[in-house]
Amino acid sequence: MSKIRVLIPSRMAASRLPGKALVDIHGAPMIVHVWRRAVEAGLGPVTVATDDEAIAAAVRAAGGEAVMTAADHVNGTQRIHEVVPTFDPAPEIVLNLQGDLPTVSPATAQAALRPLDDPAVDIGTVAAEITDPAERDDPHVVKVVGTASGEGCLRALYFTRATAPWGEGALYHHIGLYAYRRAALERFVGLPPSPLEQREKLEQLRALEAGMRIDVALVDEVPLGVDTPADLERARALMAG
Numbered sequence: 001m002s003k004i005r006v007l008i009p010s011r012m013a014a015s016r017l018p019g020k021a022l023v024d025i026h027g028a029p030m031i032v033h034v035w036r037r038a039v040e041a042g043l044g045p046v047t048v049a050t051d052d053e054a055i056a057a058a059v060r061a062a063g064g065e066a067v068m069t070a071a072d073h074v075n076g077t078q079r080i081h082e083v084v085p086t087f088d089p090a091p092e093i094v095l096n097l098q099g100d101l102p103t104v105s106p107a108t109a110q111a112a113l114r115p116l117d118d119p120a121v122d123i124g125t126v127a128a129e130i131t132d133p134a135e136r137d138d139p140h141v142v143k144v145v146g147t148a149s150g151e152g153c154l155r156a157l158y159f160t161r162a163t164a165p166w167g168e169g170a171l172y173h174h175i176g177l178y179a180y181r182r183a184a185l186e187r188f189v190g191l192p193p194s195p196l197e198q199r200e201k202l203e204q205l206r207a208l209e210a211g212m213r214i215d216v217a218l219v220d221e222v223p224l225g226v227d228t229p230a231d232l233e234r235a236r237a238l239m240a241g
Contacts, residue, residue, distance in 0.1 A: 004044035004113070005091035007083065008034055009069075009076030010099035012052045016228045021055050021099055023226075025236055030226060031055055032062045033102035033239070039064075041106035043095060043113065049083045075203060077178075081189045084182065094185055096178045102235050104177070104223035112179040115153055115215030122184035122212040125204070127154070127172040128222045135173060137163050142174040142202060149215050156214040159202050173222050178204070184212060 010031050014020045021031040031048060038046040048059045048066040051073070056066035067086065073079040080096050095112055097104070108126055115124035127144045135141040139161040146154030158164070159174055180188070187210075194209040196202075207214055226235050 003092040004095065005084075005087060005093075006038045006041070006043055006046040006095045006097055006109070007080040008038060008046065008048045008097050008099045009073075009079040010048055010050045010052070010055050011079075012055065014227070017226065017232065020226060020232070021050075021052070022058060023232055025102055025232075025239055028062070029055075029058045030102050030235075031099050032058060032064070034097065034099050034104065035059055035062065035064045037102070037104050037106060038095075038097055038109060041109040043110060044091070047083070048099070049079050051079075077185075077203065078189055081185055084185065090182060092182055094180050094182060096180065098176055098225070100226045101177075101223045102226060103238055105221065108175065108219050108221070108223060109177065111217040111219050112177040114217040115149075116179055116181065118150070118215065120213060121215045122181060123188075123204075123207060123214045124179035125156075125214060125216050126175045126177055126219050127216045128175065128219050130171045130173050136171055142176075144172045144174040144216055146172070146216055152218045154216040154218065156204075156208065156216050158208065159200070159204050161200055161202070172216070172218070174216070175219070175222055176225075188212065 010021045012019050022029040049069050051069050051071040059066040067083050069079050069082050111126050112124050115121045145158040145164050146156045149155035191210050194206040197205040
């Protein structure tokens with residue numbers, strides 16, 4: 001258990017829903033709901049990494065652990081990378097769980113670790129089969145193209161906002177949880193942004209272009225990411241009662 005740490009990067013800046021980490025959902029800030037789901041997964045210690053004192057205070061008031069980071073990180077991966085060396089001992093595996101997924105299930109968080117059972121895998125993540133036809137052509141829904149690598153798992157060949165692969169068959173909605181081996185995280189943040197990453201606006205393509213292996217565990221549902229006021233209302237409705 002001590003080999004794994006769940007890190008939740010969180011910041012206040014959000015263009016479509018300012019201050020979203022602290023928006024109220026049934027009496028608790030969103031970041032606290034995410035922290036609770038991570039604790040329920042039972043994977044190991046859970047820490048929120050943030051550059052905002054208000055976020056840290058909210059997590060600590062709920063009984064959680066929060067650490068402060070620099071304010072100039074361009075993404076959550078850099079934010080968690082900053083804090084990994086501060087733990088003693090440093091974790092062997094880090095699960096990066098986004099702070100805007102208040103409906104994420106403990107089972108989905110657990111599934112992201114499953115691909116790392118194979119020592120050849122650098123990064124584990126998750127996806128669910130697309131069942132809503134509208135999602136097939138939605139560029140906001142990231143698709144993973146992969147080949148079977150075991151029961152309920154794919155080896156990722158590509159991630160795209162396009163409708164892919166072409167032809168009859170399942171499409172898979174990628175969910176942005178990443179389980180990194182510590183060495184893989186170190187290597188990843190040291191890489192420059194890659195051409196396909198910049199073209200698709202998908203950070204994970206940097207790893208694939210560098211020859212790193214990402215495997216994907218298939219799960220049954222996609223947690224709601226809260227990016228807009230409409231998403232927030234959906235989350236409140238989903239989490240009512």
